[in-house]
Amino acid sequence: MMTIRLCAIGDRLGLFTDLAENGPATSQVMADRTGLNERYLREWIYGMSLAGYLSFDKQSREVSMPEAHIPALVDVGGPLYQGGLFKMFTGFMQPYEDLIESFEKGGGIDYEAYPDDFWKGLEHNSCVRYKNLLVSQWLPEMPDVQAKLENGGTFADFGCGAGRSSIELAKAYPKAKFYGFDLFPKNIENARKTAEEEGVSDRVEFQVHDIAKGVPGQFDVVATFDLIHDMADPKGGLKALRQACKDDGIYVLMDVDCTDDPADNEGPLAVFKLGASLHFCMTSSLGQGGMGLGTVGFPESKVKEFSSEAGFSSVRRLPIEHPLNALYEIRP
Ligand SMILES: C[S@@+](CC[C@H](N)C(=O)[O-])C[C@H]1O[C@@H](n2cnc3c(N)ncnc32)[C@H](O)[C@@H]1O
Structure with a gap:
């Protein structure tokens, strides 16, 4: 659950893309490159590295994106891309109070209650599916x-x-x-x-x-x-x-x-x-x-x-x- 949340943050703020496109970085270099807060980036880097999604070098304090993880974390629309799921999870969990109220009183949740991240996800x-399967495998x-x-x-x-x-x-x-x-x-x-x-x-x-x-x-x-x-x-x-x-x-x-x-x-x-x-x-x-x-x-x-x-x-x-x-x- 925490890994998905940290991934959603990396996806939303373009951190995976930054690492894939611009190479290894310390938290300060990432902060300079992205304009984001260094202290938050440092914590995120430790978390993502401990989860095994990124590599962290203890000597140089640099984080990097393993080549093999780029298709899952960066290539939007590619056959292995998981970013949609990260956004969806974070998005559809937001109207939590509405969901609890629905358990208690019945009814449900309106589309408007879901944030843009959910719909984008x-x-x-x-x-x-549509880019990789619909035309090439399903239509035939x-x-x-x-x-x-x-x-x-x-x-x-x-x-x-x-x-x-x-x-x-x-x-x-x-x-x-x-x-x-x-x-x-x-x-x-x-x-x-x-x-x-x-x-x-x-x-x-x-x-x-x-x-x-x-x-x-x-x-x-x-x-x-x-x-x-x-x-x-x-x-x-x-x-x-x-x-x-x-x-x-x-x-x-x-x-x-x-x-x-x-x-x-x-x-x-x-x-x-x-x-x-x-x-x-x-x-x-x-x-x-x-x-x-x-x-x-x-x-x-x-x-x-x-x-x-x-x-x-x-x-x-x-x-x-x-x-x-x-x-x-x-x-x-
Ligand atoms: C799970 S989404 C699937 C969207 C899209 N087909 C896809 O594969 O990404 C279901 C969609 O159906 C739409 N929808 C639900 N009820 C509908 C209705 N009565 N008439 C038209 N669209 C409807 C929703 O707004 C939502 O965009």
């Missing part, structure tokens, strides 16, 4: 989706967050037109900015839209990435997605891989999923008066049940290996 964490499992995008089809990403999935796809499929919808305005603001920076804003359009209020059109491919288990009304959401999907269209659903009985989830990631559920997924859904499915509340059996109720006729689980997510190709 979510974006950077998701971005790792769905040749019909690939064909629609290659032929200039329309793709709508609901609950798009900061838009990284659509942006990565837009880079790979220049003929297709992409739309991202999210109910949280701050996410849409960030998504538009990133699309601009990545040079795809002419083909990716982001709009604030709550899918509970109906669908903004019909599309060749509709997609949700980690949306359904977070929704206030997942069944209503799936019905709306059916309406948004053309009759010969395809719905790409990515959600959390979990077991039918929450008690059967195993391993350290199971604890992470339940913790994330309490700190955000279940709790923000309940905060909207919703169902509160939770992070481990949408296993394959429920995907099939809810999709069928919503009017989809087939669900195919794709053979991808991922520690957190399952991927489905669903057809009307």
